Amino acid sequence: MKERIISVDIFRGLTIALMILVNTPGTWEYVYPPLRHADWHGYTPTDLVFPFFLFIVGTSIVFAYRNKEPNSATYKKISIRTLKLIGLGLFLGAFTISFPFFKDFSEIRFPGVLQRIGVVFFFAAIIFLNFNWKVILGITIAILAGYWIWMGFIPLQGDAPTFDRAPNNWANYIDLQVFGTHMYKDDYDPEGLLSTLPSIASSLLGIFTGLILISKRAKKELLLLAVGIGMLLLGYLWDLAFPINKALWSSSFVLVTAGWANIFLALIYYLTDVKGIQFGSIFRYTGANAITLYFLSSFVTKIFYSVQVEEGLSLHGWIYKNIYVQSFLSGELSSLLYGLSVVSFYLLLALLMYRRKIFIKV
Structure with a gap:
């Protein structure tokens, strides 16, 4: 039986729960600032969520592939899983509730969360x-440094490059040239092509954490804490030259988010795997079907927004308006309560799936 690190499962499940929460407020008009993404430079707690998941993908790769040989059978499994993830992401981007059930080709967004997870998993697994x-560390450094040089020093059509949201931003420019209208915004995509490169580094940093966790060294939680603090300091220092930015997935953003991931994982590891405290079991169950629950939440939300129950009012809007909007609650609190209800539903579903031993591997 494979050794289980409880904290890794809890971290993965907690991350998925947070992904669902920040994606399903009652209304986007009223959202507490910590539950919004930063406008451009800087970051909020919400901006930590996706890099946390890519980080734990890297950590999980260590447990899943440490005894695997780099042969055709292993590559086939990795490739199939990658294609599944990309396919599910494209399905979500194309699906519509009305006949013929898929959007016009010109309206489909090609990049996306699941697509990025698939690509990052593929390259991180192959590299591992x-x-x-030592070589993985060199690759990680090369990615982060190379991305900084590309974004900050190579001229773009005769103009000096910028980290701002502008036409002479390399990430925005490449996305527009490759994807055209198939993007999240007219001028950029937060899961765009060039910014996927440093997101691979987020997963590679998670691999180092996985290597620490399977090692025989003592006081692993202290090492994880030290590594996390070191990454935070280095990330904030790099922020002076390459601003922390989720949309660009800047190199400083990679280090800061991986730093926080190590710190939080160190705490959970100490409580659960070292001290044996029963903590966060519901998130452990969620982590066992993480991708399935994320896909299902995105799919159902899409349906809720598409089904019209009254003129100009979707099923989502009707539920929010008639159940959660109350005169004695602020708009932000009503919106948060709706999101928490959605999360609670999927946590309960995760519990039922776990008890029935239903584990859907994507």
């Missing part, structure tokens, strides 16, 4: 299978 930690 073929290289030792």
